[in-house]
Amino acid sequence: xxxxxxxxxxxxxxxxxxxTVYCNSSSVFSSLQWYRQEPGEGPxxxxxxxxxxxxxxxxRLTFQFGDARKDSxxxxxxxxxxxxxxYLCAGARWNAGNMLTFGGGTRLMVKP
Amino acid sequence: xxxxTQTPKFQVLKxxxxxxxxxxxxxxxxxxxxxxQDPGMGLRLIYYSxxxxxxxxxxxxxxxxxxxxxxxEFSLRLESxxxxxxxxxxxxxxxxxxxxxxxxxxxxxxxx
Numbered sequence: 001x002x003x004x005x006x007x008x009x010x011x012x013x014x015x016x017x018x019x020t021v022y023c024n025s026s027s028v029f030s031s032l033q034w035y036r037q038e039p040g041e042g043p044x045x046x047x048x049x050x051x052x053x054x055x056x057x058x059x060r061l062t063f064q065f066g067d068a069r070k071d072s073x074x075x076x077x078x079x080x081x082x083x084x085x086x087y088l089c090a091g092a093r094w095n096a097g098n099m100l101t102f103g104g105g106t107r108l109m110v111k112p
Numbered sequence: 113x114x115x116x117t118q119t120p121k122f123q124v125l126k127x128x129x130x131x132x133x134x135x136x137x138x139x140x141x142x143x144x145x146x147x148x149q150d151p152g153m154g155l156r157l158i159y160y161s162x163x164x165x166x167x168x169x170x171x172x173x174x175x176x177x178x179x180x181x182x183x184x185e186f187s188l189r190l191e192s193x194x195x196x197x198x199x200x201x202x203x204x205x206x207x208x209x210x211x212x213x214x215x216x217x218x219x220x221x222x223x224x
Contacts, residue, residue: 033212041217042116100210
C-alpha cells in the first residue's frame, strides 16, 4: 500500500470532457505538489498547494488541497489532447524531513 | 537552459556488471535526489543529498551507492547490477528539501 493513493490509475476520455483525479492519504502533509510527465521526459511541476482548503487554478486545471491536508484533487475542464500525460501528486511530511513522497500516478489519454 | 542533465540516456547491462549514472544541475540548488520509476509505482526515492557533503538513504537504497561530488554533481552507482534494477532512473534537484523539484529526462536502464 502506497502512502499516497492516486485514482483512477488510467483514464481515457474524449476531447471536451471534464475529469477529476484524486490523491488520497491517511497522513497529513505540509504541502502537496502536482507534476505532469510526458513520455521520455522527467516530471514537470504544475502547482504547489500549502494551506488546507486551498484552491489554485492554472488555466483549465483546478487544484484543491483538502481541509485536513490529507488529500488533493485535480480537475480538468474541457480536456484537450495536449493534456495527455502522467499526472503525479507528491506530498511533503514534517516528520519525514519534508522529503517528497510520490503517488503512483494517473495516466490520462485525451482522444481528439 | 540545461537544468538537470543525466547521462547516459540508455544503457543495457549484464547481471553482475557495475555502472555509474551521472547527474549535474546548473541551478545552484542545495538538494539533489535519485529516484527510480517502475510501472504503477510512481517515483521511489533511492538516495538524496540535502546539501553538499551529505547523503541519506531513501525508500529503496539497497544495491545502490551515491556520491555528492560537489554542489553541481550527484552520481548513482550500481556495484553489481541485478535484473530487479531494470527501471527508469531520474535525478532531480531543488533549492531546499520541500521545494519544487526539477527533473532530468531520465536514464533507461535494462539489466539482462
